[in-house]
Amino acid sequence: MIRPAFLLAATALLAVPAAAQQQPAFSTQRLSQHVQTLGSDAYEGRGVGVPAEGRTVQYLIREFGRAGLQPGGDLQNGRRGWTQRVPLLQSDWQGTPTLAMNVNGQQLPLTQGQEIAARAPTNGQSALNLQNLPLVFVGYGVKAPERNWDDFKGQDLRGKIMVVLVNDPDFEGPLADPQNGDFGGKAMTYYGRWTYKYEEGARQGAAGVLVIHETAPASYGWATVKNSNTNTMFDIVRQNPAAEHPPLEAWIQQDLAGRIFAASGTSLEQMKAAARRRDFRPVPLKATLTAQGQARTQVINSSNVVGILPGKSRPDETVIYTGHWDHLGIGQPDANGDRIYNGALDNASGISHMIEQARAFARGPRPDRSVVFLAVTAEEKGLLGSEYYAANPLYPVEKTAGVLNTDSMGVFGRANDFSISGTARLELLDMLVEEGRRLGRKFTPDPNPQSGGFYRSDHFSMAKVGVPAISFRSGQDLVSGGVTRGEAIAREYTEKRYHQPDDEYLPSWNFEGIAADATLLHAVGRRLANSTAWPNWSADSEFRAARDASAAVRGGGAQPAGAAPAPAEPVPTPADVAGERG
Incomplete structure (x- = not known):
């Protein structure tokens, strides 16, 4: 039997009838x-x-409108349009950058996309x-004061190139010595993400x-x-982008x-072992890097596409379904x-799920919340579009009851189970688990928390x-083929299709799986939209403090939908966002 993520502090949440x-x-x-259209x-x-x-944006606007939504984006002459403008800095290499290393006296040209992948x-x-510029190995590149962990030990890295391991110090397994830190075992913390590095x-x-x-620690191939x-x-x-x-x-x-480690008198395995210890100190390497390139940079405007069904009694309170429309384009x-x-x-x-979820809500009884x-x-x-929305919300985040995101849905038929990306402890998950149980489905924790999902x-x-x-x-315990088939499909997709041109629509896909998942997500969203409850994070979650700081807004004096956006809560530093537990 799957237990909820944690015992609810707000018992009224589960008291809401189905x-x-x-x-x-x-x-x-x-x-x-x-999927066929957008993935073509x-x-x-x-x-x-x-x-x-x-x-893509015009397709979404058309389909959101056909589904029955109203425009929910930026205010234009006192009325909302369909989009939220998202200013972005765009950077493209002009030609191929020139990259080379000198490894212990030996000149080594590097080919972009082969030995190295340098971002514009x-x-x-x-x-x-x-x-x-000299290379310095700095372990996992983590500075986590709350864990008494510092891979840098005061090393001056100005004018130097950091070399770091992906993931965090516990990926290879926690050390037996309790004096060495606790990063939660296999479950990646934010310190393990390349963005943090x-x-x-x-x-x-x-x-x-x-x-x-x-x-293995990256969770995807080269x-x-x-x-x-x-x-x-x-x-x-x-x-200040340089910050x-x-x-x-x-x-x-x-x-x-x-090769760099060997020329420096050590090995990758030795350095990985050393980097797992709290007393690790940076290691200068016998290698330098030369990198030259010219990029064309400009500020462009991209768009979030936003539709809304205003709530019948509390339109200032929102439930949000999210998903990203973009993929990698032509590469x-x-x-x-x-x-x-294609990103099918x-x-x-x-x-696709979002469009049809909108249709289901528009054709059903109008819920109390928007x-x-x-x-x-x-x-x-x-995550730039969602980061921009979080900093410039169209509807106050303080009165957003919850967010249900869908990213890569199950197209291989119905599953007996379902999951979420990564590990998290919050009452919204308990609601999802309970609604899944009512539909005869079970919750299975993320089978790969080390991927930092x-x-x-x-x-x-x-x-x-x-x-x-x-x-x-979507779950991996498929009704047709069970876990064995589900795991094989997931493995094949990661190896051969994820962020590759072969992520294309296949006639063999079975959309009964998405339909079943949409039914579950509708039950959760409808229940939350008709509830007066405000789900929260667990008491020990790093996100709880930001939510609690706005509790007074939810208790009264709400800002009505359509008014000027409220300021976003301060975004935590990586030390604040140091990894979900559970």
């Missing part, structure tokens, strides 16, 4: 058609800042010019950060790294790292010469400002 209305029927034909070559991988974006700069500069590199004043790729890091880069427009990004952000192949060709990264599963499937459908941009570039989808942006948020995952 809705008596008949569950809506979700059309597998329409679900399939949306005509939409060119739904890249950001290219003509395909306009086609988003630190506010368009030129990259690093000459023979770059952020910390900027805080340390480093000239660059090289993340060593290993398939093909994914290459495809995601050698194309156009984006970031939200920041006042978030060092000049060089790149990944390197494991074999190259091994490096695969072995077959295919350059279109990731995330045309999640957007239901918002937020299709965000630039998730593949670092909680930090890799758009619900995370909302969690950082305190909003209870989960990213739903």
Whole structure:
């Protein structure tokens, strides 16, 4: 028997009776058609800042309207439009950057996309010019005062290149010595994410950060790294981008790292073992890096697409369904010469669910709270559309009851179970578990918490400002084939399709699975939208403080929907967002 994530402090949450209305029927034909359309070559991988974006946005506006939604985006002449403008810094390499290392006296040219994947700069500069800068191994690159952990030990990294391991110190298994830190075992903390490594590199004043790729701790192969890091880069427009990004952000192949360590009189395995200890100190390496390149940078406007069904009695309170419309666009060709990264599963499937979920709500009884459908941009570039919304909310985050995110839905038939990305402890999850049980389905925890799934989808942006948020995952215990088939499908997708041109629609896909998941997500959203309860995080969650800080707003004096957006809660630092437990 699956127990809820934790015992509810707000017993009224589970006391809300299940809705008596008949569950809506979700059309597998329409679900399939949306995926086929958005995942087709005509939409060119739904890249950001290219003509395909306009086609995608117009498709969403049309389908949201047909589903029965009202425009829920930016105010335009006193009325809401369908979109929220999202200013983004765009950076493209002009030609191929020149990259080389000197490893213990031996000159070693590096080929972009092979030994190294260097991202176009988003630190506010368009030129990259690093000459023979020394490399320093800094373990996992973690500075976590609350865990008494500091991989830097005061090392001055100005004018140097950090070399770091992906994931966090407990990935290989916690050390028996209690004096060495607790990072939660296999479940990745935010300190394990590559985004954190770059952020910390900027805080340390480093000239660059090289993340060593290993398939297991990264949870994906080099093909994914290459495809995601050698194309156009984006970031939200920041006042001081250099505070978030060092000049060089790149990944390197494991074999190259091994060669550097060997030339420095050690090995990758020895360095990994040393990096798991609290007393680890930075290790200067016998290697330097030269990197030169010119990027074209510009500020563009992208769009979140937003539809709403105003609540009948408490329209100032919202429940939000989210999903990202973008994918990788057109990039490096695969072995077959295919350059279109269609993103049929990731995330045309999640957007398909959102459109049909909107239709189900529009055709049913209008709930008490408003239901918002937020299709965000630039998730593949670092959760940028959702980060922008969280900082510039159209509807106050203080009165957002919860966020249900869908990213890569199950297209392989019905499953007996369901899950969420990563591990989290919150009352919204308890509600999901209970509604699943009513439908005869069981909750299975994320089978791969070491992949850091909680930090890799758009619900995370909302969690950082305190909003209870989960990213739903379809189950792997398939009605046809069981766990064995489900796990084999997931493994094959990660290895051969994830962030690759082969993420294309297949006629063999069975959309009964998405329909069943949509039924469950509808039950949860409808229940929350008709409730007076405010789900919260567990008492020990790092997101609880941000939510509690706005409790008075939910108790009275609410800002009505349509008024000027309320300021967002401060975004926690990585030390505040140090990893979910559970």
